[in-house]
Amino acid sequence: MPLWILPKGEVCTFLARLMADYEVIGPVAKDDAFVFASLRRPEDVRLDYPITLQSPKEFLFPPEETLLRFYLGQPPQVEAVHSDRRRILFGVHPCDINATWLLDLAFSQDTLDTPYMERRERTLIVGLDCLRPCDERSFCKSMGSLEVTGGYDLFLTDLGDSYGVEVGTETGNELLSRYALEARPASGEDVARLNRVLGEKWPRFTRKLNVEPEVLAQVLELTYDSPLWEELARKCLGCGSCNLVCPTCYCFDVQDRLKLNLQEGERLRRWDGCLLKDFTRVASGEVFREPRSARLRHRFYRKGKYLYEDYGRVGCVGCGRCVRACLVKIDPVEIFNALESSCRA
Amino acid sequence: MKDGKIQVHYLTRVEGHGNIHVEIAGGELRSFRWEIPEAPRFFEAMVRGQSYADVAHITSRICGICSIGHTLCALQAVENALGVRPSEQTLLLRKLILHGETVQSHILHAGYLAAPDFLGAPSVVPLVESHREVVLTIIRLHRLANEWCDLIGGRTTHPINAVVNGWTSLPTEEQLSALRTRIEAGLADAWAIVEVFRLFSIPDFRRDTEYLALRHPDEYAFYEGDIASTDGGTTPVSDYRKKVIEFIVPYSTAKRARSDRRPSYAVGALARFNNNYEQLSPQARKAAEALGFRPVCTNPFMNTVAQVVEVVHALEDSLRLIDLLLARGLRREDRTVQVRAGHGVGAVEVPRGVLFHEYTLDERGLVVEANLVIPTGQNHQNIEDDMEALIPQVIERPQEEIRLLLEMLVRAYDPCISCSTHLLEVEFR
Amino acid sequence: MKPRVAIFDFGCCEGCQLQIVNLEEEILDLLGPVEMVTWREAMSEHSDDFDIALVEGSITREEEVSRLQWIREQAKTLVALGACAHIGGINCLKNRFDLEEVRRAVYGEYAEWFDTAPTRPLEAVVRVDAVVPGCPVNRQELLEIIKALLLGKKPALPTYSVCVECKRKNNVCVFDKGLVCLGPIVRAGCGAVCPSFGNRCEGCRGLVPEPNLNSHRGVLAQYGLNLEEILHFVNLYGGCQAELASLQGREGGLR
Amino acid sequence: MEDRKIVSGSLYLPRMAEVIQVERLTEKEKLFTLRLEKGQALGQHPGQFVEVSVLGIGEAPISVSSSPTRGGTFELCVRAIGDVTNALHRMKPGDWVGIRGPFGHGFPVEKMRGKDLLFAAGGLGLAPLRSLIQFVLDERESFGRVIVLYGARNPSELLFTEELTAWALRRDIEFHLTVDRGDATWTGHVGVITTLFPSVAVNPRSTVAVTCGPPVMYRFVLIELLAKGIPENQIYLSLERRMKCGVGKCGHCQINGVYCCQEGPVFLYAQIKGLKEAIG
Numbered sequence A: 001m002p003l004w005i006l007p008k009g010e011v012c013t014f015l016a017r018l019m020a021d022y023e024v025i026g027p028v029a030k031d032d033a034f035v036f037a038s039l040r041r042p043e044d045v046r047l048d049y050p051i052t053l054q055s056p057k058e059f060l061f062p063p064e065e066t067l068l069r070f071y072l073g074q075p076p077q078v079e080a081v082h083s084d085r086r087r088i089l090f091g092v093h094p095c096d097i098n099a100t101w102l103l104d105l106a107f108s109q110d111t112l113d114t115p116y117m118e119r120r121e122r123t124l125i126v127g128l129d130c131l132r133p134c135d136e137r138s139f140c141k142s143m144g145s146l147e148v149t150g151g152y153d154l155f156l157t158d159l160g161d162s163y164g165v166e167v168g169t170e171t172g173n174e175l176l177s178r179y180a181l182e183a184r185p186a187s188g189e190d191v192a193r194l195n196r197v198l199g200e201k202w203p204r205f206t207r208k209l210n211v212e213p214e215v216l217a218q219v220l221e222l223t224y225d226s227p228l229w230e231e232l233a234r235k236c237l238g239c240g241s242c243n244l245v246c247p248t249c250y251c252f253d254v255q256d257r258l259k260l261n262l263q264e265g266e267r268l269r270r271w272d273g274c275l276l277k278d279f280t281r282v283a284s285g286e287v288f289r290e291p292r293s294a295r296l297r298h299r300f301y302r303k304g305k306y307l308y309e310d311y312g313r314v315g316c317v318g319c320g321r322c323v324r325a326c327l328v329k330i331d332p333v334e335i336f337n338a339l340e341s342s343c344r345a
Numbered sequence B: 001m002k003d004g005k006i007q008v009h010y011l012t013r014v015e016g017h018g019n020i021h022v023e024i025a026g027g028e029l030r031s032f033r034w035e036i037p038e039a040p041r042f043f044e045a046m047v048r049g050q051s052y053a054d055v056a057h058i059t060s061r062i063c064g065i066c067s068i069g070h071t072l073c074a075l076q077a078v079e080n081a082l083g084v085r086p087s088e089q090t091l092l093l094r095k096l097i098l099h100g101e102t103v104q105s106h107i108l109h110a111g112y113l114a115a116p117d118f119l120g121a122p123s124v125v126p127l128v129e130s131h132r133e134v135v136l137t138i139i140r141l142h143r144l145a146n147e148w149c150d151l152i153g154g155r156t157t158h159p160i161n162a163v164v165n166g167w168t169s170l171p172t173e174e175q176l177s178a179l180r181t182r183i184e185a186g187l188a189d190a191w192a193i194v195e196v197f198r199l200f201s202i203p204d205f206r207r208d209t210e211y212l213a214l215r216h217p218d219e220y221a222f223y224e225g226d227i228a229s230t231d232g233g234t235t236p237v238s239d240y241r242k243k244v245i246e247f248i249v250p251y252s253t254a255k256r257a258r259s260d261r262r263p264s265y266a267v268g269a270l271a272r273f274n275n276n277y278e279q280l281s282p283q284a285r286k287a288a289e290a291l292g293f294r295p296v297c298t299n300p301f302m303n304t305v306a307q308v309v310e311v312v313h314a315l316e317d318s319l320r321l322i323d324l325l326l327a328r329g330l331r332r333e334d335r336t337v338q339v340r341a342g343h344g345v346g347a348v349e350v351p352r353g354v355l356f357h358e359y360t361l362d363e364r365g366l367v368v369e370a371n372l373v374i375p376t377g378q379n380h381q382n383i384e385d386d387m388e389a390l391i392p393q394v395i396e397r398p399q400e401e402i403r404l405l406l407e408m409l410v411r412a413y414d415p416c417i418s419c420s421t422h423l424l425e426v427e428f429r
Numbered sequence C: 001m002k003p004r005v006a007i008f009d010f011g012c013c014e015g016c017q018l019q020i021v022n023l024e025e026e027i028l029d030l031l032g033p034v035e036m037v038t039w040r041e042a043m044s045e046h047s048d049d050f051d052i053a054l055v056e057g058s059i060t061r062e063e064e065v066s067r068l069q070w071i072r073e074q075a076k077t078l079v080a081l082g083a084c085a086h087i088g089g090i091n092c093l094k095n096r097f098d099l100e101e102v103r104r105a106v107y108g109e110y111a112e113w114f115d116t117a118p119t120r121p122l123e124a125v126v127r128v129d130a131v132v133p134g135c136p137v138n139r140q141e142l143l144e145i146i147k148a149l150l151l152g153k154k155p156a157l158p159t160y161s162v163c164v165e166c167k168r169k170n171n172v173c174v175f176d177k178g179l180v181c182l183g184p185i186v187r188a189g190c191g192a193v194c195p196s197f198g199n200r201c202e203g204c205r206g207l208v209p210e211p212n213l214n215s216h217r218g219v220l221a222q223y224g225l226n227l228e229e230i231l232h233f234v235n236l237y238g239g240c241q242a243e244l245a246s247l248q249g250r251e252g253g254l255r
Numbered sequence D: 001m002e003d004r005k006i007v008s009g010s011l012y013l014p015r016m017a018e019v020i021q022v023e024r025l026t027e028k029e030k031l032f033t034l035r036l037e038k039g040q041a042l043g044q045h046p047g048q049f050v051e052v053s054v055l056g057i058g059e060a061p062i063s064v065s066s067s068p069t070r071g072g073t074f075e076l077c078v079r080a081i082g083d084v085t086n087a088l089h090r091m092k093p094g095d096w097v098g099i100r101g102p103f104g105h106g107f108p109v110e111k112m113r114g115k116d117l118l119f120a121a122g123g124l125g126l127a128p129l130r131s132l133i134q135f136v137l138d139e140r141e142s143f144g145r146v147i148v149l150y151g152a153r154n155p156s157e158l159l160f161t162e163e164l165t166a167w168a169l170r171r172d173i174e175f176h177l178t179v180d181r182g183d184a185t186w187t188g189h190v191g192v193i194t195t196l197f198p199s200v201a202v203n204p205r206s207t208v209a210v211t212c213g214p215p216v217m218y219r220f221v222l223i224e225l226l227a228k229g230i231p232e233n234q235i236y237l238s239l240e241r242r243m244k245c246g247v248g249k250c251g252h253c254q255i256n257g258v259y260c261c262q263e264g265p266v267f268l269y270a271q272i273k274g275l276k277e278a279i280g
């Protein structure tokens, strides 16, 4: 699709027009960090953000959401809760676009997860390229997620005084023509500039795995009984932070809550995490992944192997959020590399 | 009543445990006591060896109702010991949350705990049926006060973010504006409560005593000031031990106090009203007028009425504080302090009266010595002296009536017994 | 018949009872499914016939033991309300001292008058059927526990850490703000309220069932706390936990 | 703006079902007969499960223990062990529950036709197997031998006692019963379920084995089955894990990389043999 150019000075106007018709979710500052939030004013947006605490996943799959509402009686009345908000996720980095793509698969394959898909289908994504690593923890290039081949409606690249805008979908095209009136088609010179910027971008990303993501599954297959898991488990606090910040973690728990009148209530789901001990506990008391090491291993297997086997894409996008959140710095790069070298040994 | 005993074991509708003992023989008052058997909690000892930074969170746990006051008083004392004066923003927010606590606590007392006495009910529960509108107004104000404290302090009981030399989080300007709107609406509710109190007949009993309260040149003092007395004169807070003299009686686990001049004195809403009437907000003065209430008033039963007036004041004054905050804009500030050895006293007007915290810190900032003087403790002797004066005046009445009157008297002081027993326990011998 | 509820308190600040008042209008809803029969702080009415006892505070005097035992005998369900009742809470700070010495040092000539015993959480004295942790209790959680009892559900608490709730709320971790936090080893349920307001979790809800204390001690040391400071921090509210755990034959708490 | 395809309905919305009959089987288990709203058929395959809701309490996965050949109602055999199951036990005819499903892979009955069937059920494990046993009995002529081994901890924990008696009396079923510990009135076999195996001879090539029971049981039963020479791809197990959604989303039931709810709960032993988390 053709490239467009949007002057940086016009971004706020573009946003303001979008905000009239959509809820626009974009990166904003919170203390010394950044989070995705519903924009109140266009100028709050911080397109220079390195990375957000949580990925924009929370707007497709909220930390807590009501699935059903019910009123008890004979028979009880139950209704599903639907969302019809039209939203734009604005300024989403490649890692999070890739993570969203994985969530889309997970929530649609075999059975449609209706609450997720309802939101997803009303959500447009305006991506934003990363020209340098967000910090020393990220390893997105190595996981193949610095690159996006789709999964966005529009995609912005910082060209200094303007953004290069690639159109990813027909909807994106309409968005551009209806709301970004100041955008103009790119000239040959613009295209050359884009290519130059992209050319400079890739070498800046140096942190990497010593193994191709597609081979990770095989490495893991061979290292199920590695002593590394035990070793890590001694450090691991079991706090679950890694699960809770990962853009591709989507496990959840479901609970009912009744009002005090004990007549009306709702059923809600909440983010859960496989590092938490009760994740596999059944009513008779068994915990199927009893030692912490087994739970830790399961997380890395899910990222490196299980999701890859199910969806053809590794479950880790290399955003580095988990290790940033981890107080004992359990780092996927170090772990995958250590496992890989133990395989070669 | 000619002969008999009045025993109120575990006085209800007060915070904490207190007993009343009265013995009457041959139509004469033989003995009387106001006992506090509440478990002692040793806070002065518990903070020893703890860091200056933890003192406020620890002493907050002295009392669930005035935890904000304890927190602020501890912070003030620690800051004085460290030689720190917090920023204007910090102080404005502290005053704002303190007003929130005042409203919360006064409404709890005047509305939930004392009003049933005037309406002839054993508790607020039956009032839900008989006086639903009044109860709902009380609840609305109480909710406002709590949500206000939740907003500023993170939690209405045991605030989270108030720390030495600042706050760990700030409300947003939008949140403050929204609070302002709600407080304006709250003022209307407060006036409805004033109207209700106009209808109550307050027992007529007077006894001359000394009233102590903080006084500040610029405002009706809550957060800081010098110690003022209705007997005249002021004492700087750092010299509080010259004015407030603590002592112990064997039948009570709470420490008591007398002043440098009198064997007992009173603190609390009435004491503040009597000392600082002129500085009440305009609407609060109107409310006092509507209630026919003027300083110096020596009827202890009027303490509850003074609380109602202070509710109006706290609401109206908060509008001023919020306007000041909004005009300045809220910003994150540096909170770092230089730790050093030192000694500091803090004094804050909490709902039940003036509260003192005093700490000595070592060079690592650990507490070496602490002394806490709690309002209810300061009132205990005054309560007993009131009883001594009141009983002979009503001794002809039936026992039940005397009992109720004595209960109402104690309750009028809104005694916070868990606070005042932070110190010790005495066995009967 | 509606369950009859009674509220009792031992050594504490009574802030947890206050949270019941702070339910505001919801109290009226609560009075639908239950009947309040004893609540000294708010009512003059009183009855010894109750089903559910909400008990606040910790045991700090010998004479309180029998009163607690009496409550246990009367109640079908005994609920420990708040940190003091649950894990001893702030009152445990007292146990750091030799009580004899404290009495003498602080009260000199009056020392003889004072009776005090080491602080104990309720569970160290009687069986406890349900717990509402926290200092003070979280009002919504209190309601959830009461509802669970009314519905015949297990009055279950989260078994995961405060960090989980902190992440659900998208907070900036206070470790990144130059503070230290107990969140990773403390039981969730408060909505990570302290980190949400920029302050550290001080562990008022007690430890998670299997805390990795060793590892977290290492973290705190790495962030600059010495051993004494670590002990003070972990034991700010939880000073009785180590003893309680050993009483129940499990691991937990730092001494 | 282009109109996107909009998802409707809800994956999590249960259908309502009325409790028609409640029968106490043991101290801890009750059998519920349910009928879906408007008389819809559940349409289950033997071995599948449903997510049962007691609204306000929660949802729990429960195997359908009746065969689809048995009419417009279906049966659930429920052990009272937690919130939902206890709430179910408090229900009476006329009360309503929510039903989602049926979910999961049941037993491949078509592949089993013509084969000898060896059932090994421990405790509550009989509940899911019963639907298949009923199915087989209803189409008895299309199956070979039917051998049922059933063990419970003690006589009072035996489920479906009337049905067991009926099975025992039938000539076309070889039925063996055991209890771990007998009591005063017990005259039958005593011992864990594996002690029943020596007395049954099978033709391994034509036998399909089906087993379900508590987690600890599988390992020992498998040893017996394999010892009899039954090939790994003729042994079916029905497994249980924590589940929240029943449709492979919530993540709880994963056994290594396999979703118990989707690919199971009925697994071929050959399929899960390599999964280290499958059998304790």
Ligand SMILES: Cc1cc2nc3c(=O)[nH]c(=O)nc-3n(C[C@H](O)[C@H](O)[C@H](O)COP(=O)(O)OP(=O)(O)OC[C@H]3O[C@@H](n4cnc5c(N)ncnc54)[C@H](O)[C@@H]3O)c2cc1C
Residues within 6 Å of the ligand: A281, A282, A283, A284, D049, D058, D059, D060, D061, D062, D063, D064, D065, D076, D077, D078, D079, D080, D081, D082, D083, D084, D085, D086, D124, D127, D128, D239, D240, D241, D242, D243, D244, D265
């Ligand atoms: C495929 C399958 C079939 C089952 N069939 C039967 C049956 O026919 N009869 C029967 O009595 N039981 C059966 N169970 C077990 C039954 O699901 C649990 O006993 C039940 O979930 C306990 O729920 P609760 O709310 O009563 O217990 P709680 O302990 O209160 O459980 C809380 C939640 O944990 C989850 N959970 C707890 N235990 C289990 C478990 N064992 N399996 C899955 N999730 C669990 C559930 O989501 C439940 O809502 C089956 C389980 C599975 C997975």
Ligand code: SF4
Residues within 6 Å of the ligand: A242, A245, A246, A247, A248, A249, A303, A315, A316, A317, A318, A319, A320, A321, A322, A323, A332
């Ligand atoms: S595993 Fe860690 S690095 Fe990988 S996607 Fe999840 S949070 Fe990011």
Ligand code: SF4
Residues within 6 Å of the ligand: A241, C162, C163, C164, C166, C167, C171, C172, C173, C174, C175, C181, C182, C183, C184, C192, C195, C201
């Ligand atoms: S602030 Fe505390 S509770 Fe929150 S994530 Fe950090 S360590 Fe965990």
Ligand code: SF4
Residues within 6 Å of the ligand: C134, C135, C162, C186, C187, C190, C191, C192, C193, C194, C195, C200, C201, C202, C203, C204, C205, C206
């Ligand atoms: S964050 Fe920690 S200290 Fe704060 S309420 Fe929760 S458990 Fe208590």
